[in-house]
Amino acid sequence: MDFDFSLVLVTLTAVTGLLWLVDSLFFAPGRRACLQAAEAESAEPLPESTRTKILQQPGWADLGKSMFPVLAVVLVLRSFLFEPFQIPSGSMLPTLQIGDFILVNKFHYGVRLPVVNTRVLEVNDPQRGEVAVFRYPNNPSINYIKRVIGVPGDVISYHNKTFYINGEALEPELLARLPPVNPEVLLLQETLGEHTYTTYQDVGRPSLSAQWVVPEGHYFTVGDNRDNSNDSRYWGFVSENLLVGKAVVVWMHWDNFFSLPDFSVMRKIR
Known part of the structure; x- marks a missing residue:
């Protein structure tokens, strides 16, 4: 339930x-x-x-x-104002670890009524590169966290594990091969808008090829763990009325009930 x-x-x-x-x-x-x-x-x-x-x-x-x-x-x-969330999955690795506790700025995307989530005061719209929390379109009782890469009107293409935004490739910089010999994962660095962040790319995973046009009032979101993320590539766009807020900071990490919380990981979410 x-x-x-x-x-x-x-x-x-x-x-x-x-x-x-x-x-x-x-x-x-x-x-x-x-x-x-x-x-x-x-x-x-x-x-x-x-x-x-x-x-x-x-x-x-x-x-x-x-x-x-x-x-x-x-x-x-x-x-x-602010609401705490815990990261339950690895879809945002390496930016967010499983067990990270984050704070979400709920005012950033406008003032919304509780429960119904209707926006009554506009403040900011999501920008490319921001990490947003929203209600999963297929089950609004579940909260998802992903990175916004497409805003209304954008044409998003995905080929050979590369995103193209309005025809311009989002070309990452290779930081490391993990492990160095016979690598399974590539650690990459991307810059989108004012945001620079790292992503994972699974060497062995096949890539889909598709194109989307982001409709008005909707956003295209993806996980930083690109080959291990259930995101807009598979279930579509995020409606504006499903937005919860902007993820701003990691304030604690707690692996499990039997471990001690770690506050040394406190950092701003890029």
């Missing part, structure tokens, strides 16, 4: 806020009236313990009052 944390967070925030509001409007005035009546009947000031007992909220109201502000702050931060 897919777990929609945004929906759960919105629901919990709404429920706790409603509990707090109901108590404030309908029950708290009664408790204050009881306190006033008790004070009027008493010849001496009421002990603080008695006042506290009279004004004490029921458990459900106290839960709403204590939890709503916390959930509301988390909801705002997660929905409109």
